[in-house]
Amino acid sequence: MAFVATHNHFVLDRGGKVFKQSAPIIKLPADATEDDHIALLGLLNSSTACFWMKQVFYPKATAVGDISTEKGKPEANRYEFAGTGLLSFPVPCDRHGNTGRVQEIAREIDKLSSKARSLMPMAVLADWHPDTAGSNLSDSLATAEREHKRIKRRMIALQEELDWEVYRAYSLTEEGACEEILSDQLLGIDVQDRPFLWEEDQSPTGVPDSWKSIYENRRRLLRSDHSLKLIETHVYKRPWWGRQGVYGQAPRTYREWIVDACRNWLLDRLEGPRYWPDPRPHEPKLQSVAQLADKASGDHDFLQVAALYRGRPDFDVSALVNELVEDESVPFLPVLRYKPSGLRKREVWERTWDLQRKQDAGEDVGDIPVPPKYATADYLKNDYWRLRGKLDVPKERWISYPHLQPESDPSLVVGWAGWDHLQQASALVAYYDARKREGWEAKRLTPILAGLDQLLPWIHQWHPEIDPEFGDTAGQSYQSLLENDAHELGLILDDIRNWEPPVKGGKRKAKG
Numbered sequence: 001m002a003f004v005a006t007h008n009h010f011v012l013d014r015g016g017k018v019f020k021q022s023a024p025i026i027k028l029p030a031d032a033t034e035d036d037h038i039a040l041l042g043l044l045n046s047s048t049a050c051f052w053m054k055q056v057f058y059p060k061a062t063a064v065g066d067i068s069t070e071k072g073k074p075e076a077n078r079y080e081f082a083g084t085g086l087l088s089f090p091v092p093c094d095r096h097g098n099t100g101r102v103q104e105i106a107r108e109i110d111k112l113s114s115k116a117r118s119l120m121p122m123a124v125l126a127d128w129h130p131d132t133a134g135s136n137l138s139d140s141l142a143t144a145e146r147e148h149k150r151i152k153r154r155m156i157a158l159q160e161e162l163d164w165e166v167y168r169a170y171s172l173t174e175e176g177a178c179e180e181i182l183s184d185q186l187l188g189i190d191v192q193d194r195p196f197l198w199e200e201d202q203s204p205t206g207v208p209d210s211w212k213s214i215y216e217n218r219r220r221l222l223r224s225d226h227s228l229k230l231i232e233t234h235v236y237k238r239p240w241w242g243r244q245g246v247y248g249q250a251p252r253t254y255r256e257w258i259v260d261a262c263r264n265w266l267l268d269r270l271e272g273p274r275y276w277p278d279p280r281p282h283e284p285k286l287q288s289v290a291q292l293a294d295k296a297s298g299d300h301d302f303l304q305v306a307a308l309y310r311g312r313p314d315f316d317v318s319a320l321v322n323e324l325v326e327d328e329s330v331p332f333l334p335v336l337r338y339k340p341s342g343l344r345k346r347e348v349w350e351r352t353w354d355l356q357r358k359q360d361a362g363e364d365v366g367d368i369p370v371p372p373k374y375a376t377a378d379y380l381k382n383d384y385w386r387l388r389g390k391l392d393v394p395k396e397r398w399i400s401y402p403h404l405q406p407e408s409d410p411s412l413v414v415g416w417a418g419w420d421h422l423q424q425a426s427a428l429v430a431y432y433d434a435r436k437r438e439g440w441e442a443k444r445l446t447p448i449l450a451g452l453d454q455l456l457p458w459i460h461q462w463h464p465e466i467d468p469e470f471g472d473t474a475g476q477s478y479q480s481l482l483e484n485d486a487h488e489l490g491l492i493l494d495d496i497r498n499w500e501p502p503v504k505g506g507k508r509k510a511k512g
Contacts, residue, residue, distance in 0.1 A: 042106025046166040121261035153188025196232035262309035284427035329400035342378030442489035
């Protein structure tokens with residue numbers, strides 16, 4: 001279940017997943033059947049359960065107070081649905097342990113939910129086989145969208161029947177689920193067609209004609225029964241806004257899901273072996289965004305998905321690849337990632353790592369203080385914060401190498417973030433040798449050596465094995481290269497480690 005949410009969201013896990021504190025689990029006894037689980041799932045996902053939970057648990061306050069006080073929208077309140085409190089949730093059943101038709105309806109919703117997930121754009125793209133005769137991605141998605149809409153309408157209708165069946169189970173009314181609605185498997189309703197939303201003397205056009213008298217009777221019950229009227233509101237009824245649905249904002253459209261799915265597919269494709277060969281049999285090699293765009297221009301599958309993503313066939317491939325790669329890249333040097341406050345924190349982290357390495361080697365270094373966490377304001381770009389976060393954990397897809405572009409190709413230079421430190425160093429040194437042969441001066445070569453210097457502590461730590469061909473470890477070999485080339489270029493290590501990017505507009509960067 002969702003620990004913090006506006007409404008009750010319970011799912012049945014059939015294994016293979018790991019849950020953290022934000023998704024507590026309920027385990028039934030070992031002899032419990034799946035029907036037992038499904039029946040409980042139906043009860044916990046009902047409007048009645050939501051009403052009970054919101055009387056037992058407390059809403060989370062915002063900085064200026066409760067959301068309902070602030071905005072007049074009690075349905076937008078987020079609650080902490082704690083597992084301990086749920087222990088006292090009352091489960092209605094007869095002397096045989098039956099809960100009416102709750103289990104039957106909940107199982108059908110569970111099946112439809114699984115089917116709906118298989119029709120989401122990401123699932124359609126995952127199952128798409130472009131080489132299959134007659135396989136057209138746009139047509140497949142259009143078919144999936146129609147079926148997804150039908151299934152969601154059916155699920156909304158079944159949720160209404162579930163809510164009313166639960167009312168009957170708790171003896172709130174004798175009006176339970178309707179057999180006619182349950183049996184009309186192809187029919188459903190939209191969110192706004194639910195009876196509790198009807199205006200006076202209104203009969204929504206989206207409701208099947210055969211259901212209107214049933215819904216009208218429920219409307220009459222709501223007017224006369226205070227208990228039902230209290231529960232049948234936005235505060236306790238399922239919002240049906242799907243993932244990332246936010247109160248005050250429209251639910252995501254299928255087209256928006258297509259755009260998200262296409263973007264993820266394109267990013268995965270640009271990370272694949274067609275663009276980045278396996279580094280084990282092949283030497284890792286830095287590439288420019290222009291080189292990646294050239295490969296994408298000859299990738300028919302990429303172009304087909306990209307046309308859907310852009311919403312037009314005549315898109316600029318180079319601009320798209322640049323946009324995708326730049327948004328999911330983080331620069332290779334700290335000075336290109338952090339503001340002065342972040343660089344100061346980075347120095348503390350590097351001292352911590354150095355102490356940990358000494359401790360691992362058997363030295364007594366005493367207690368190692370916990371280094372500070374990063375904040376949004378410590379990064380030069382919000383994208384770097386999004387991809388690294390408060391602990392600076394790499395989640396990017398590519399490493400970018402700004403200021404290393406040759407005159408013949410001014411596009412951004414990047415490497416694959418899936419390389420280990422030794423592979424990164426190998427690619428960087430190969431790029432360094434190529435630029436050196438082209439006659440680059442020390443000023444332009446310095447940031448490349450700075451990148452190698454950043455990698456060396458990790459290469460020493462994770463690759464201590466000796467190469468029999470050279471009689472040295474990789475770290476020792478690259479350390480010698482760094483020191484020798486620095487001397488050859490008239491540099492000292494401090495020059496390399498204190499490198500800063502060229503200042504735009506002729507202004508010196510303020511020291512912080």
